Amino acid sequence: MSCLFCRIVAGEVPATVVHETKTTLAFRDIQPKAPVHVLLIPREHVPNAVDLDGDQLGGLFAAAREVAAGEGVAESGYRLLFNTGPDSGQEVFHAHLHLLGGERLSRL
Template identity: 40%
Template sequence: MSCIFCKIVSGEIPSKKLYEDDKVLAFYDISPEAPVHFLVIPKEHIKSANEINEENASIISHIFVVINKLVKELNINETGYRIVNNCGKDGGQTVDHMHFHVLGQRDLKWPPG
């Protein structure tokens, strides 16, 4: 297994876990771009949003339910936050395992870059 996120899910690589259930793992980014910056990933290896299909689509809604829970716990639900999913090389995806960045507690400009 060469996927860094699969290694984090398996516990082979440590992470600062924020949330875990049978479907997803949320952990803090090791190079945060905001005071609050965490990732939510499916435990199942899904390379990118391009691989979402009828069989695995329910994980996306579950990820957003988990994000909603976590932003409330971290008190950024009222002030605002950004959810980012990069897809493919031109989209800025650097790990080939679908993941969602959640950033908050600072003014996030648009366009992002």
């Protein structure tokens, strides 16, 4: 298995897991862009966000709500972001949702 995130799901690569369900896994980004930077992934390999089905998207967003509360950013606000494809900056081709917060973020 060559996908880094699939290897994290399988327990072959260590990660600081902050939340998990039967269908999702959330862990801290190793190169954080904000004080809170968590990646949320489907346990099943899906290459890009646009390939996720409704249940997978719903699971990721439900997990994001839980992570935001657990990380203490639910009230102050946070950003949810998908990168899709090489030109977006996507580096790992396993769909993943970035949750960023813990400070005032720059405008997009």
